[in-house]
Amino acid sequence: MSEPRDITLPAGPSCEALRGQDPLPAPGTWCSRKLSLDCGTWPIALGKEEPRLWLTGCQEALRGLPGHPPELCEECPCARVAARQALPRHIPDVRAPGSTELQRRGGGILGMEEALFVPTATMANLIAVMCHCQRRGAQLLLGRDAHLHLYEHGGAAQVAGVHSQALPDLPDGTFDLDQLELTIHEAHGSRYHPRPELICLENTHSSAGGRALPLTYLQQVRGLADRYGLRVHMDGARLMNAAVAQDVEPARITQHCDSVSLCFSKGLGAPAGAVLAGHREFVAEAWRARKLLGGGMRQAGVLAAAARLGLEHAEATLRRDHDNARHFAEGIQELNSPLCSVNLATVETNIVMVSIRGGWASPAELCEHLRAVSEEELAETGQVVSVLMFPWSAHTVRAVWHRDVSARDTELAKNKLEFVARKCQEKLALGPHPTPPSAGGA
Secondary structure: OOOOOOEOOOOOHHHHHHOOOOOOOOOOEEEEOOOOEOOOOOEEEOOOOOOOEEEOOOOOOOOOOOOOOOOOOOOOOEEEOOHHHHOOOOOOOOOOHHHHHHHHHHHHHOOOOEEEEEOOHHHHHHHHHHHHOOOOOEEEEEEOOOHHHHOOOOHHHHOOOOEEEEEOOOOOOOOOHHHHHHHHHHHHOOOOOOEEEEEEEEOOEOOOOOEOOOHHHHHHHHHHHHHHOOEEEEEOOOHHHHHHHHOOOHHHHHOOOOEEEEEOOOOOOOOOOEEEEEOHHHHHHHHHHHHHOOOOOOOHHHHHHHHHHHHHOHHHHHHHHHHHHHHHHHHHHHHOOOOEEOOHHHOOOOEEEEEEOOOOOOHHHHHHHHHOOOHHHHHHHOOOOEEEOEEEEOOEEEEEOOOOOOHHHHHHHHHHHHHHHHHHHHHHOOOOOOOOOOOOOO
């Protein structure tokens, strides 16, 4: 694999700060940028969303996450956030003005009485379970492929002491409502079952490829929960993607829920943070749970300022991400390759699930081919492009669009996939185990 060449930084004080040189911008200055490169050897990262709203006036200049180098350049709009709202605070209960304003705005956008700023959406989901399920023997119902069930370290059981009943997910991320009601009914009629108290939904549904839960389905779940006295929590880490895809206000979605979490460090592009929203008494109890879990942060106004900026630009940013993801998926369909395919009907937001078939040994092999660069690629295409995607399952690769993947990046990634597929088809004709297109490269 060839070595990346030097990065060419545009002029300006913000870029000087990102290089770790003086002068540093004033505290409270935030940048949403991508740095220009003189070649395309840095990866176009489509594995997951990555935060790119960085504070450039901190104690040291932030350069981005390790292992996630900057990508191709776009215009760099800088937004001045009131410095006093990001001043350090010494009370770890997130009462800094910036955090308070973020909580007020977040609660309003989500149609809830109040909201609480927390470090991560995983903590927000755990706090929701702790606050909704306070009786011993409580049970929550959720999808078998839900993020809360698979990727949050079993916190509901480990920390909250709550039993989880996992139901099969349908391809669009919903439950079979008849099965959901049967599960609740059987538990209510037995002294041996745990007592169901909470239904957890995920919107958009990551494992389903970023599908947005239908509004009629949410209304039906709400009606079922009311009949049996259950509450509904929504893991809304990508809720804003669902709202943009369905062209509705976020509150239209959350009206059917008792609580909802929203992540700022995915498509909204902030460095960290999430909110948990609900009615006033619920949020008051959530404050205590956050304190117990170590989530009370000093200087939280610094993070809140970036989250607020992400919220302000959410619709334009996410709509562009959705358009780019759709364009990439259409390119795969037009490719008509025997090695990979995509179901366009499932591409609703910023996630594309690529099905692997034919002669590929594994999704990991395809990801390696897309990442690698070679002299052969340079000779045939006039450029080298490294694309980072994620081997999601035994037959699926996942690509996720975020604020730092432009339309040009998307076109480059599509062309790289076409090049890789063509080369692997040629090598498959020579034997059963194709080598990466980078073989023989520098």
